[in-house]
Amino acid sequence: MRSIVIFLSFIFAIYVNHISHLSAEEVSEKTVLATVNGENITIGNVISFRSRLSEEYQSIEDNVLFDGILKQLIQQIILSQNVNSNSRKIKYALENQTRAFLSQELLGNLSEVEIVESEIKSLYEDFLVGVKEQKEFNASHILVETQGEAKKILESLKNGIDFSELAKKHSTGPSGAKGGALGWFGEGAMVPEFENAVTKLSVDEVSLPVVTQFGWHIIKLNEIRIIPIPGIEEIREDLITEIKKKKIEIEMHKLIDAADVVF
Template sequence: MTKHYLSLPIFGLLTAMALPASAQDADTVVATVNGTEITIGHMIVARSTLPQQYQQLPNDVLFEGILSQLIDQTLLAQSFEGELPKRTTLSIENERRSLTAAEVIENVLTTALTEEAIQTAYAERLEAFEASEEYNAAHILVETEEEALAVVAELEAGADFAATARNQSTGPSGPNGGDLGWFGPGAMVPSFEAAVIALEVGAVSAPVQTQFGWHVIKLIDTRKTDAPTLDAIRNEIVSDLQASAVASRVESLAETATIDESSAEGIDPAILQDLTLVE
């Protein structure tokens, strides 16, 4: 990084470093550029917006780099002549609107995201929870119905299902004895799922055709799904509470606000691509 302006921040930097920690706050001035102050607060905010990989750099490296960047930006900003382009003014307005709204949202979420609210939402989910059936099955996949019928005959004659799957199945689960693990409704293609549901535990199906070929299926076991623990769905609950709280606040504000969107009627949405309008 070049140090064309190194002489400018030295005094402020040394002063800040010399201050005891208790005397430093967001308003502590670390440098001035033609009378414009750069504070620790400016640096903290600048650091917080850096990409994560840069935030991992040592503090002394970040301090020097951020201060130099803010000085460079201040010099460049001070050199600007004339009126700001409309796009810049509009960007500043949008950014102010966004940041101010974010402050309101943060306050809303602080009130909404209590442990009591999370526990209440979890209890409501438990009350509405309905256990579904899950299946543990294995299969042997072959190309033709004749091959599938031959597999069924071998199994009826006493052949071991897992060994037969390892020797004859063309599916990816073959080396694992055809084991498909546990799965719930909708996880398998309809004809395969229907055959599984119709089986008794331990039974083997007649050949079943799918787009993948012909299957001989064995139902190993069934079970009911357990209700999720709070830890398992906490993030989901928090996300739902956040969305609900913000939507509720916006709806409440809109009910007492005067909002007129009539001017937007008839405007071609393609206008959003016309950057020449904000030059």
């Protein structure tokens, strides 16, 4: 309730020219800001319109935002007054939109359900079951078209030529310009043949030629790091979102199961 009062105070300050005959205490959601061909636009209309905007628009300076909303509402009324609202097409569309709107309102209300700490801890414990620390690899590669080319690259490396320079000169892959650097990647990020080769390497070791669907690779493993299992605080918001989702689904199923649906 306090937030609504503060919000109305903001609107009073912004629209003082429109409602100069009223005091801040007299302003309410029913206060009329403009009338278009006999149809009123109230502060409640503005509040509702604003609540549906994305965060990007809601971050706009208040006086600019509210002026834009009012102009938009005026335009909508003018245009809507020039449409035959009694047509069957519009009638059915409005019915569908009303149902969709009310459904979203209910889902929004259900999402406000209280989440207690024990629920969060319980879900986190479920999350930990079967979870293990993950490895990530930092590797570079030189990609060429034939096995013969790959063998020549490997020979050059054995003769002391720098891996990065060879990659820049010979690699056909997009990472060639960066010396073959692929950055960090986890399990499942690369095609199986490439991943299998990487996981068998020690840090600073270079692979034998490896063939994949993309061609022939010479791979160098630069680093390995372990990604620890996230703590409960790191994924708290995700856990809360998951709990809310499950509770909403339960309530939805209750309503659906209790409904009298006839085909």
